[in-house]
Amino acid sequence: MAANVPAVAPVHLAGGDLRSDLRAVKVVWRRELLRFFRNRLRLLTSFVQPVLFLLVLGTGFASLAPSGGAVNFKTFMFPGILAMTVLFTALFSAISIVWDREFGFLREMLVAPVRRGAIVVGKCAGGATTAVIQGALMLLLAGLVGVPYSPSLLLTLLGEMVIVAIALTALGVLLASRMSEIQSFQAVMQFIVMPMFFLSGAIFPPSNLPQWLSVLTRLDPLAYAVDPMRRAVFTHVSASPALQARLNGGITWDGWRLPIGLELGIVVAVAVVALALAVWQFSKAE
Amino acid sequence: MSALLPPVDAATGRNGSESPPVVVAVSDLVRHFGDVVAVSGVSFEVGEGEIFGFLGPNGAGKSTTINMLCTLLKPTSGSAHIAGFDIVREPLRVRSHIGLVFQETTLDDYLTASENLQFHAELYGVGPEIRTERLELVLSMVGLADRRDHLVGTFSGGMKRRLEIARGLIHSPRVLFLDEPTVGLDPQTRAHIWEYIHELRDREAITIFLTTHYMDEAEHCSRIAIVDNGALVVVDTPDALKAMIGKDRIELQVPDSKATIAALSEQFSLQATVSEGAVTFHVADGEEFVPKLFARLGQPISSIRVSRPTLDDVFMTYTGRTIRDAEASTGERMRNHPRMRRRGGR
Numbered sequence: 001m002a003a004n005v006p007a008v009a010p011v012h013l014a015g016g017d018l019r020s021d022l023r024a025v026k027v028v029w030r031r032e033l034l035r036f037f038r039n040r041l042r043l044l045t046s047f048v049q050p051v052l053f054l055l056v057l058g059t060g061f062a063s064l065a066p067s068g069g070a071v072n073f074k075t076f077m078f079p080g081i082l083a084m085t086v087l088f089t090a091l092f093s094a095i096s097i098v099w100d101r102e103f104g105f106l107r108e109m110l111v112a113p114v115r116r117g118a119i120v121v122g123k124c125a126g127g128a129t130t131a132v133i134q135g136a137l138m139l140l141l142a143g144l145v146g147v148p149y150s151p152s153l154l155l156t157l158l159g160e161m162v163i164v165a166i167a168l169t170a171l172g173v174l175l176a177s178r179m180s181e182i183q184s185f186q187a188v189m190q191f192i193v194m195p196m197f198f199l200s201g202a203i204f205p206p207s208n209l210p211q212w213l214s215v216l217t218r219l220d221p222l223a224y225a226v227d228p229m230r231r232a233v234f235t236h237v238s239a240s241p242a243l244q245a246r247l248n249g250g251i252t253w254d255g256w257r258l259p260i261g262l263e264l265g266i267v268v269a270v271a272v273v274a275l276a277l278a279v280w281q282f283s284k285a286e
Numbered sequence: 287m288s289a290l291l292p293p294v295d296a297a298t299g300r301n302g303s304e305s306p307p308v309v310v311a312v313s314d315l316v317r318h319f320g321d322v323v324a325v326s327g328v329s330f331e332v333g334e335g336e337i338f339g340f341l342g343p344n345g346a347g348k349s350t351t352i353n354m355l356c357t358l359l360k361p362t363s364g365s366a367h368i369a370g371f372d373i374v375r376e377p378l379r380v381r382s383h384i385g386l387v388f389q390e391t392t393l394d395d396y397l398t399a400s401e402n403l404q405f406h407a408e409l410y411g412v413g414p415e416i417r418t419e420r421l422e423l424v425l426s427m428v429g430l431a432d433r434r435d436h437l438v439g440t441f442s443g444g445m446k447r448r449l450e451i452a453r454g455l456i457h458s459p460r461v462l463f464l465d466e467p468t469v470g471l472d473p474q475t476r477a478h479i480w481e482y483i484h485e486l487r488d489r490e491a492i493t494i495f496l497t498t499h500y501m502d503e504a505e506h507c508s509r510i511a512i513v514d515n516g517a518l519v520v521v522d523t524p525d526a527l528k529a530m531i532g533k534d535r536i537e538l539q540v541p542d543s544k545a546t547i548a549a550l551s552e553q554f555s556l557q558a559t560v561s562e563g564a565v566t567f568h569v570a571d572g573e574e575f576v577p578k579l580f581a582r583l584g585q586p587i588s589s590i591r592v593s594r595p596t597l598d599d600v601f602m603t604y605t606g607r608t609i610r611d612a613e614a615s616t617g618e619r620m621r622n623h624p625r626m627r628r629r630g631g632r
Contacts, residue, residue: 034397034401
């Protein structure tokens with residue numbers, strides 16, 4: 001071959017096999033992280049918002065709510081704010097697919113010789129990773145609100161955040177698959193993200209609520225993620241049984257308190273169903 | 287690689303010595319959108335190393351055909367093979383053998399040029415041992431090597447298009463599809479893009495399949511398919527197409543128009559008219575006619591101009607209207623069926 005003859009990439013019959021799918025997952029995941037770390041402003045704003053909720057709103061409400069010892073309303077809110085951080089970051093990442101569609105990059109991904117499912121899984125993995133990173137940053141504030149830096153507690157919370165981040169990103173990608181314009185993003189925020197947040201028990205206990213509200217909280221998948229996280233926090237702080245009952249009543253079905261395993265199982269089920277539906281939506285060729 | 291290819295025969299546009307392997311084979315491809323027939327049974331073949339142009343007005347079915355060939359759209363009926371793979375049954379294999387450059391950009395503005403290429407190379411399974419080399423090569427081919435670490439968001443429209451062409455090549459596809467590669471670019475950038483396309487065909491053993499609705503751009507192709515109302519009207523080389531409609535136009539500046547017209551009629555049985563101050567007539571082969579004219583006309587001539595028919599004339603001859611008129615009438619059809627236009631299209 002002459003010197004100026006280009007190197008021709010070997011012809012690969014890639015496509016459809018597991019290796020190229022895994023490679024696609026990795027590539028799409030890495031792009032999400034590249035974009036996440038490149039956008040410093042977004043990193044900062046998604047950090048400031050939960051901090052405001054926790055330190056300003058939490059301090060304000062602390063005087064109204066019962067407290068005892070080191071445990072106060074901020075301690076109660078902490079797991080809720082972790083969930084909120086994951087919720088906002090995960091949905092925002094997922095819905096960036098709508099931006100990708102608007103600016104054409106989605107097409108670049110969808111025409112690649114890999115199964116569409118791999119692209120969707122990569123997108124979910126990327127969104128979930130950024131959400132967990134953002135949540136982990138919040139975890140650093142534990143000491144400010146009377147939550148001890150116990151390794152087992154931090155690992156438990158981190159693990160629970162991973163599960164909920166995957167579920168929420170999958171849900172977001174599923175929503176994005178049906179959205180064709182950026183304008184719908186506002187609607188998703190108002191009709192899905194905010195109700196999910198308010199009904200999750202993140203900022204008030206889901207027990208002892210009026211009938212209508214308690215029905216709604218039980219329909220919110222995020223509630224089944226907040227409760228296990230709160231229970232983990234309350235096993236690591238000293239709170240009187242009375243205080244526990246007020247703040248950590250948890251979710252009950254007809255008076256039966258759900259075990260943590262079942263709660264997390266519900267979140268996992270949401271993740272699996274949403275992911276499967278999202279893959280199916282994107283795999284449908286025109 | 288160019289040395290390995292047989293020379294291209296100027297008359298047919300096909301490689302001369304032996305028939306090149308067929309890379310794109312399309313057989314009776316049909317696509318409906320509801321009750322609208324966007325593509326109504328097109329068949330053609332494209333040989334390796336050709337620059338094959340799909341020429342037609344907006345809405346003629348060019349993009350629909352390209353989308354089917356790229357496996358983005360399922361045909362209603364008919365079949366097509368790219369590099370030997372069936373577009374319906376083996377879409378992933380087809381995709382790994384084609385490069386695509388769309389009308390609208392599909393780059394990530396928040397990544398650098400080389401990150402965009404890296405993403406593509408990995409997604410298409412270009413091995414790590416060759417990736418850097420390919421990336422370097424395609425970037426320098428389109429003159430963007432020094433911008434590799436700049437965010438794509440800072441690029442001009444022409445630079446983005448060049449980067450997309452580079453990206454479409456990084457996995458060494460057999461066929462590069464260019465959907466209106468120069469639309470929305472200034473004339474200078476358009477000329478540059480064409481230089482890249484020609485250089486590309488010479489350097490890589492690649493077939494180029496492009497759509498255009500610019501008549502002047504179709505001249506760059508080895509063969510042209512004229513598409514109108516979802517059907518192929520004719521397929522041939524630009525020269526053959528022009529020869530088929532025949533006649534060259536000859537314009538003479540003469541001191542005495544009447545005497546010249548009379549002499550033309552007498553000596554050559556040609557009917558000439560005065561058009562814009564010049565004696566004008568049509569003959570089959572203008573350049574060979576000129577010496578005969580000089581020898582036998584017997585009238586002074588102050589200047590002479592021979593012009594070949596243009597593709598505009600060709601389109602007019604085959605469809606009975608200019609491409610401009612055709613676009614005006616299909617515009618209505620397209621507006622009523624938004625699915626015929628692509629998402630995020632112009």
